[in-house]
Amino acid sequence: MKRRRFIGGMSALGVLSMLPSGWLAARADGAHHDVAVNAGELERLSRSADAWRAVLSDDAWQVLFRERTEPSFSSPLDSEYGDGTYVCAACHLPLFSSGTKFDSRTGWPSFYEPLQGHVDTKLDFRLIWPRTEYHCIRCGGHQGHVFNDGPEPTGERWCNNGLALRFVRADEPLPDLRGRET
Template sequence: MALNRRNLLAGLGMALAGIFGSSRRAEAASEASDPQWKLTEAEWKKRLSPAAYAVLRREGTERPFSSPLNKEKRQGTFVCAGCQLPLFSSSSKFESGTGWPSFWQPLPKAVSTKVDFKLVVPRTEYHCRRCGGHQGHVFNDGPKPTGKRYCNNGIALNFKPS
């Protein structure tokens, strides 16, 4: 991994999350917009692996470079691991060097956002619009044409090849 500003900031963020995150409980995911996906915590725990539950329902973060989706290069669609809503086209995926699958644009009406202050500085967090599952954060250091980097937890996604 090359040492650059983005990797340095990602590492600092993970270190701060480890320091500050260990003493406080993670927040619950955003509210589902679709009544069919307003499940109880027990129902979500039954549906998801413990790791997927921690990220999607408790707004956790997986370890960088741990997702096999980082290396996914086929044509297809990345869908929410909680409810299978299509979130990103493979054509918007790019290699960010941060250790998480990154995209420069979500599919239309796929995600909703909110401001998160967990690391003291405000960040824009995004969730699956349908089930409210936490996906990751969006930053303004991505490639053209949007200049955005949707930094996604791989465990919060499934890949559907074309």
Template sequence: MKHFMLSLVCMALFSCNTKAQNKKETTSQETQFPITKTDAEWKAQLTPDEYAVLRHEATERPFSSDLLENKQKGTYVCAACGNPLFRSEYKFNSGTGWPSFDRAIEGNVAYGVDNKIGVPRDEEHCARCGGHLGHVFDDGPSNTTGKRHCINGVALNFVPDK
């Protein structure tokens, strides 16, 4: 009886089919971007942490970014290609441990769907080089856009205003 129940549970789990599994996942590897390099070229240009996040969609540890507490005025640019992505006035403290912004610089961020955790999430990439930045959620400040662009700090460089 025990084996029968275990077999039944296993069959039920393996036969599950969710909408997230049916939804096509769009990644930076499937889209052509204006700046393209070989994997070896990216690996030579980027630090190991930048390479893991920007090219292989890893996530940095929360509260590990030097940019998290940055309060200077300026622009956050892609660490791989220098594309301006976020302005300092868009930044807010989300308490999540990653730099968060209520909006991106229009046209400089590309979006796709990430199903890696079993539920679809809106993934963000640099529109110029395709580098993975993070994800955007609908739980940002309600007095602005209502969006929270949750970005890996290692994917960004900061350029202060002059």
């Protein structure tokens, strides 16, 4: 019995070693932005979903404020592996570092953790079984869902709609936060 378990374990390791390295491990190298945001900038905006229509494409607005999902493999951000920061497409709050991005083979940009305190979660029952949905903490824009099938160190897969994000290369300045009504 021990021999069978050993052989099965070795077979699993063999299969894992054939997978592309980016599938299991996230990129942790490269320069990144200083994404420090003061606590006041993380406060929820009072801007309505309809007010965001003026600065977003209809598709991005549908994803962010009507909680739609873009088709898998439709976003160029799925194959983006440059160094930088992923910001909310609506309010420009930094949400993910490129160092936490990995290829989940799902067709959506995936990360193993968000920037701490920059997203909020809630239970979603739209597909009958519960899923954890997450939103930008600042504008409330729907980003995607989090699953427990990601790589170490968290074991999580933050599966994001590409339309809900904007990628900013490390050598470019982060955009100013937007959306505060005056």
